[in-house]
Amino acid sequence: MHTKLFIPGPVEVREDVLSKIALPQIGHRTKEASELQRRISENMQRVWNTKDEIILSTSSGSGLMEGAIRSCTGKKAAVFSIGAFGKKWYEIARANGIEADIFESNMGDISDPNLMDKALSRGKYDLVAITHNETSTGIANPMEEIAQVIKKYPDLVFCLDMVSSAGGHKVNLDQIGIDIAITSSQKCLGLPAGISLCSLSKKAIERAKIVKNRGYYFDLLKLYDHIIKKDYQYPSTPSISHMFALDYQLDYILNVEGIENRYQRHLDMAKIVRDWARDKFQIFGNEQHLSRTVTTIANTRNINVEDLNNGLKERGMMISNGYGDLKEETFRIAHMGDTQVEDINELLNNINDILKI
Numbered sequence: 601m602h603t604k605l606f607i608p609g610p611v612e613v614r615e616d617v618l619s620k621i622a623l624p625q626i627g628h629r630t631k632e633a634s635e636l637q638r639r640i641s642e643n644m645q646r647v648w649n650t651k652d653e654i655i656l657s658t659s660s661g662s663g664l665m666e667g668a669i670r671s672c673t674g675k676k677a678a679v680f681s682i683g684a685f686g687k688k689w690y691e692i693a694r695a696n697g698i699e700a701d702i703f704e705s706n707m708g709d710i711s712d713p714n715l716m717d718k719a720l721s722r723g724k725y726d727l728v729a730i731t732h733n734e735t736s737t738g739i740a741n742p743m744e745e746i747a748q749v750i751k752k753y754p755d756l757v758f759c760l761d762m763v764s765s766a767g768g769h770k771v772n773l774d775q776i777g778i779d780i781a782i783t784s785s786q787k788c789l790g791l792p793a794g795i796s797l798c799s800l801s802k803k804a805i806e807r808a809k810i811v812k813n814r815g816y817y818f819d820l821l822k823l824y825d826h827i828i829k830k831d832y833q834y835p836s837t838p839s840i841s842h843m844f845a846l847d848y849q850l851d852y853i854l855n856v857e858g859i860e861n862r863y864q865r866h867l868d869m870a871k872i873v874r875d876w877a878r879d880k881f882q883i884f885g886n887e888q889h890l891s892r893t894v895t896t897i898a899n900t901r902n903i904n905v906e907d908l909n910n911g912l913k914e915r916g917m918m919i920s921n922g923y924g925d926l927k928e929e930t931f932r933i934a935h936m937g938d939t940q941v942e943d944i945n946e947l948l949n950n951i952n953d954i955l956k957i
């Protein structure tokens with residue numbers, strides 16, 4: 601029996617999307633490949649509300665996080681972390697020999713815009729890395745408020761990890777002032793893992809020009825120059841199969857479901873899971889800033905999550921344990937991608953039944 605995934609990536613992928621992965625290959629130096637990539641870029645610009653160029657990478661999102669922080673930090677990076685994935689920005693910087701400071705919030709809280717402003721006002725940094733939707737704690741940063749800070753620092757390059765929110769929780773990149781937004785295929789976009797995307801602003805491109813050791817595979821300037829000069833083709837061979845599926849799925853998101861409907865469905869599912877969690881357990885973290893794509897639940901009944909998952913598996917479903925430092929204290933239910941309200945209700949009914957709650 602197939603196990604339906606309610607984990608925060610990889611997510612369930614619709615049959616029609618999966619079938620695109622199996623289409624015959626095309627040459628990556630052909631006109632069709634250029635057109636495929638251009639269409640993906642234009643549609644992703646619509647999803648993200650940006651005029652900035654879109655770069656594709658045949659890697660998971662971590663690759664582009666590495667590319668962003670390495671290609672665009674000249675002096676020093678400021679990382680504002682609200683959980684395990686925020687820390688990842690810092691680890692990536694250090695592993696690449698890039699100077700960085702990390703400012704960590706308490707688990708379950710947001711990055712405080714005032715503290716952010718204070719840290720940046722010292723003038724030591726030229727790149728800022730933030731997480732939009734922290735998948736470990738189930739918290740979404742308040743981007744409208746953070747935008748007020750971003751506006752005060754026009755020389756800094758702002759990078760936003762949107763791996764678990766792009767396509768599920770709206771951020772208007774150009775309005776907020778994001779220079780590099782990053783996402784992966786296997787979360788709210790509802791595709792298999794293996795491809796990731798980022799936006800790249802003019803400011804980020806200019807910055808990369810003065811950074812010396814940008815690496816090779818994830819050198820964002822090289823990728824950008826290549827797609828501009830070679831009509832949207834890449835220096836190395838991209839996963840054409842993923843591009844077929846992504847092209848198909850972006851058309852579905854924008855023209856069949858509708859992006860605003862998709863955002864609303866994510867919020868509807870989130871509200872159902874939150875209500876259930878409040879009723880049966882407790883929600884982890886700051887209730888004012890809950891994620892719309894994944895809910896982190898405080899394990900107040902001290903259930904054994906592995907046992908629960910074994911029970912769910914017999915019924916063809918799977919949820920997620922806590923992540924990192926929260927592994928034992930919490931568990932997580934993802935409501936992202938093409939999961940529907942009915943799927944969520946079915947999952948919660950089965951959990952109630954298994955736990956007899």
Ligand SMILES: *Cc1c(COP(=O)(O)O)cnc(C)c1O
Pocket residue numbers: 608609660661662663685731733734735761762763764784785796
């Ligand atoms: C999943 C996730 C990542 C890691 O992305 P990969 O595609 O697995 O490399 C980074 N940040 C957040 C917020 C995530 O949810």
